[in-house]
Amino acid sequence: MFPGATTDREAASYVVVGAPLDATTTFQPGTRFGPDRVRQFSESYDDYDRRTASRFTDLGVHDAGDVHPWDDVPAYLDHLAAELRSVVLDDAVPATIGGEHTVTYAGVEAVDPDVLVVLDAHLDLRDAYGGNEWNHACVTRRALDVVDHAYVVGARTGSAAEWDRAEADDVTVVPPEDAGEWARSMQEDGILDGDSIYLSIDVDAADPGYAPGTGTMEPFGLAPRELRDAVRAVAPYAEGVDVVEVNDRDDGQTAALAGKLLREFVFTHAAEA
């Protein structure tokens, strides 16, 4: 159980769902251990949050356990989306812990938001990767079939074709150097106000120094406080969230960061949404 997620399903405002998909990681595997690792390394966090003056256990979080993947990725995503949609239908916010980034598609399908905000080192705008349109490097592209606009915050790499696609009107790329300023302006200018948002946190948005436990490290990334500020800026408008791409190949610092950002989302959403 995610620490503090002690609310019953029926009464829950937030439902944590583990989605340990680990099918298309091209370099270092291990995202199948992501949900349990994030739960484990969130154990030592205080229940109380000073900024919002609230207790995590008072915010109505339920942990529904994991939805276990099988070999057919599209079928799994359908099944996961159905699970998450049932959360949405209960007026709760689905909070998915990956697993590889691909699972975001299920979250987006379930929430059906206007706007997707992705924190990610990678554009993930490929049409297909190695012939597979459900590879984790394609997930933002797939999501654009559902959403009207995607912000990709912290993005610093992609193929030429992805950068071309990123030029289109429905995509805004925020380079890592501008992420802090972007969060500030989002928060202050109310740009996202009125939109329905889905927030996806690919932990490789962080610099590998802070998050080495991920499948495709990409240097020159965000600092933890920049990720936090982006989460705080987006959370008030979000109707779904996920944190993905955590594996077990480090000393726990990546899972600790991921779990902290998920809590930050909940505290902010509960206080401001």
Add this chain to the structure above:
Amino acid sequence: MFPGATTDREAASYVVVGAPLDATTTFQPGTRFGPDRVRQFSESYDDYDRRTASRFTDLGVHDAGDVHPWDDVPAYLDHLAAELRSVVLDDAVPATIGGEHTVTYAGVEAVDPDVLVVLDAHLDLRDAYGGNEWNHACVTRRALDVVDHAYVVGARTGSAAEWDRAEADDVTVVPPEDAGEWARSMQEDGILDGDSIYLSIDVDAADPGYAPGTGTMEPFGLAPRELRDAVRAVAPYAEGVDVVEVNDRDDGQTAALAGKLLREFVFTHAAEA
């Protein structure tokens, strides 16, 4: 390059091929790093082998590098089988380093032997696993479409249906406790003589104490010398070999064992085949 595999492809009697497939491991992933890890931990072995009074570098071994997988496993197996068949057509022995056990099917297709000898903790006789007939837990079953008989040496676990399948005439299960005696009788009684054999070494046949770096550890397995003796007994009759299921989640002892067994195969085959 596998250490000592210095012969050119055209002149080679043995061709090492890496097959870093890591698609269907259900527990701990990492077989994608198997070929490189086996190569790395074979570095410190002496060129000279005392028992056969031969040098590895004199035996005509070539390392053809890796055949990189993609998402479509059956297509990959076809492609790999074609590569390995070209080795067979050149009258050389294909020696595959996995990768998950599934790659054995490509070796069996390429060699088309009468008999398959598998060293494995698992029966791998499932018809399908999670709906997937190309899961690594099905590979011996798949191979029985090609071979007339399979010995599964060191097997100590399987589903009820697998044990049923193992009752059929075309399968002989040798429990770990009998593996030593089996190797002795194979060697002395010439039982395999006259057959064309393919030898597949799933490193989890060894007890996890000796080989913790594998995806599905199964206690109560073989000691390294028992594996060695089985390799020595089978190698003289073998026309193809593989060693599979090594991952990078230990301190190198599993890869060191796998590389040693592969060398043992080559030394024995060159001396006695």
Add this chain to the structure above:
Amino acid sequence: MFPGATTDREAASYVVVGAPLDATTTFQPGTRFGPDRVRQFSESYDDYDRRTASRFTDLGVHDAGDVHPWDDVPAYLDHLAAELRSVVLDDAVPATIGGEHTVTYAGVEAVDPDVLVVLDAHLDLRDAYGGNEWNHACVTRRALDVVDHAYVVGARTGSAAEWDRAEADDVTVVPPEDAGEWARSMQEDGILDGDSIYLSIDVDAADPGYAPGTGTMEPFGLAPRELRDAVRAVAPYAEGVDVVEVNDRDDGQTAALAGKLLREFVFTHAAEA
């Protein structure tokens, strides 16, 4: 959840309880992670057991989760004993996963057996260690306040005072070299027949080559099959069991062995008790 422990509490014949006590380990800590690690590394085992022709999921195993320790060890042991006693009162067999060896005292109190069989490298017969009578090095001594006799199988080290205490009539020490023969004679001669037994498996009974993930490694220990045979010999007469002293400081081989031995206990007990 321990894999396959899918039975409801009311209907259960075996109740798994995690007892992650990690208070008095003198060398390498980490037994607090033992229960979860044993559960995790038992994931890849087949449901079906060939020898007993039974399925684990058919045997009525429930996982009651963990009983979390706090600073007052005697109070914790009381609380844990109460939990385990409620299992006994329901005519189920308590199966504790440690945590340090100290937790065995709670199991012994709950079951109140005639005889304790401990697989352990250490005598654990100290009256106190560093002034603390609840140190894990005292647990067999404490248990002798409850049981009539203790077998310490695999024991190879202790203080002079412990070896003196071991001379008494109520203790039988079986050195590692004799453990195989002891298991055979127990099984064949029915020596334990008629007694009520509690079986405690301190994983450091195994040689460190097989179980490095434990707090106080002691070389020259048992092989995994010897541990297995001892479990098979004792299980038919046992009314409670535990496996203890697993930590997270290895590559999982220790937890895999511990989980396998616990399953071996259940399969044997269900078939023969």
Add this chain to the structure above:
Amino acid sequence: MFPGATTDREAASYVVVGAPLDATTTFQPGTRFGPDRVRQFSESYDDYDRRTASRFTDLGVHDAGDVHPWDDVPAYLDHLAAELRSVVLDDAVPATIGGEHTVTYAGVEAVDPDVLVVLDAHLDLRDAYGGNEWNHACVTRRALDVVDHAYVVGARTGSAAEWDRAEADDVTVVPPEDAGEWARSMQEDGILDGDSIYLSIDVDAADPGYAPGTGTMEPFGLAPRELRDAVRAVAPYAEGVDVVEVNDRDDGQTAALAGKLLREFVFTHAAEA
């Protein structure tokens, strides 16, 4: 021996004492290895310090080895305090390497300062934790029985009750975002001048990206240079110091940072006190 701590006890100006207490860590244990690990990873530092134009080996540092804990934490703290008091009586500065944060109480008792400066992610202001008033989460609260004022620099989490306690006049909380400015003002405005200070460095004040080898990681923390600047600002007024909460669960970066900060303390104190 701490590298360079080559001075005899009688002639020493600084006495390093290891206090490997590891009793109340609630999440990841291992602080018992802290002192040796800090010594080991301080091996590669140059003797010479450019900023202060001094050699570490000229500054009179002695390493008195470790004071080994036993089960009775309050008794241990008494004993440790006596050891450290003997250092103070010899007009030397005690420099403790933990071990868990609890050991700071012994240092504070020995030095009896006016002011405590703690670098810490946590308030450590609980009255008790799990019924234990000597838990590491209570150490700053305990110290307030001795000191007149405590600065908690880098603090970003605590219970509601701790934040309430932090409102009192005798506590100043400096959030991580203000730590740099705080160090600058301390240094420039001479605020600490005239007071007797004890400096306690809980290494989890640093962001987990820089110090993953600690028991309770808390993201959004200090950068190493901010820690350094705080040490430089406080050291001239300090009569005792400790660095605590380092464990062995990383690649050494946490111990390297801790050892560097301890040296920074000594260089600054020797030059400016």
Add this chain to the structure above:
Amino acid sequence: MFPGATTDREAASYVVVGAPLDATTTFQPGTRFGPDRVRQFSESYDDYDRRTASRFTDLGVHDAGDVHPWDDVPAYLDHLAAELRSVVLDDAVPATIGGEHTVTYAGVEAVDPDVLVVLDAHLDLRDAYGGNEWNHACVTRRALDVVDHAYVVGARTGSAAEWDRAEADDVTVVPPEDAGEWARSMQEDGILDGDSIYLSIDVDAADPGYAPGTGTMEPFGLAPRELRDAVRAVAPYAEGVDVVEVNDRDDGQTAALAGKLLREFVFTHAAEA
């Protein structure tokens, strides 16, 4: 092969050479694994670079494999220098992956530049270390026999004698705090214009939080983007490059950073030189 280094030797503009020397590391060894580890952790980088709008595979990079060391370090350096000189004679840029820093001397000999720019935590200006003038702590001093000037960027430690040597006219030390500004001014003011430069990247220039996998961690170092900006500033003028001191004692983040900086060098040099 370094990922994307697919050009033939004859056609190459950049030649990657592995130099796994691991002879004089005084603290943590393992640089012998540096070249393979940098290659491995560069696998997941995109071929395309957005800033320069170029593909790595279009830039003419060849990987010549490793030049294996033997016990005689000066002889090895001679041999390596000859290899690298042959690259220079072919009008290609040698790009060495260490190995310990000592290998830079071979690069400097081969390129014979006017100016050496070293990114390093250490001055490396010792005349000898432990009686050995070829120790890695002497390499910049040795290089000053060849070059007219050395910039040591990020330097924060050295012996008193080294700091004295650094006062001479032919050395400029840029402390870590000034490295960002230095890179900006180099880029904007064209200071290096007209000179022939050799760039050596000792990965310990980075803070250990970003690069723990190196032999002698030194806290308070550069952030990855600062290293990147220094590489971008120097690359247009450089005729040779190396990245050194990466070992295998972390989770890959150090090798990932090193490989990224090497690519950054190539992209910048190809675009601007």
Add this chain to the structure above:
Amino acid sequence: MFPGATTDREAASYVVVGAPLDATTTFQPGTRFGPDRVRQFSESYDDYDRRTASRFTDLGVHDAGDVHPWDDVPAYLDHLAAELRSVVLDDAVPATIGGEHTVTYAGVEAVDPDVLVVLDAHLDLRDAYGGNEWNHACVTRRALDVVDHAYVVGARTGSAAEWDRAEADDVTVVPPEDAGEWARSMQEDGILDGDSIYLSIDVDAADPGYAPGTGTMEPFGLAPRELRDAVRAVAPYAEGVDVVEVNDRDDGQTAALAGKLLREFVFTHAAEA
């Protein structure tokens, strides 16, 4: 300090000396950490030994710390030999903890025995390796300049030239399969009686399953009890001992084994010599 080595130098019967040489390991480095690691992992052993009914602390063991290497290996060996000779002159037994196997030469020089018994996977009979006659692969050859006869117990690999050299009258090779029987016959037949012996334990004599933390793993080796029995057989006649080739690249099981064997030597020698 080696645990229990509490006797003063003058009163000592056994003097432990650390010799952390790590200069010529060709594959995995780290023997420089061997002495400290063996000391650390010997912490949890009981003072009392049941078989000999003696306490380690009663046997007069002193730990003289480490003799730190420098770049000139022959000079270091001279220096180390002088240290060890001073132990011999005091009628004490030198007990060296390596470091690489090369340090045995210093022990042999100091003790000047008739016979050398080496437990080793490797013959170590090369005249030179890579042009270096002080490589660890040459140490038994070098020792034959001093001793009249060498037994190499557990040897399973070497170059053709080494096997030739092993045919000479002054060398006896005992293959791993015969090591148990050899120990028995040594013990029972008093073959070594009357000779002065030096015992060198290269931990790679053990199978890598038991001792993965060594530079050049070689499968098919000895079990821990076989090593123990060889030590017991030889110790009564030995005047010097070492245990070498332990590194820090495992979970401590190799160091635990090495420390245990060293204690076994002392207990046996004290009881029977």
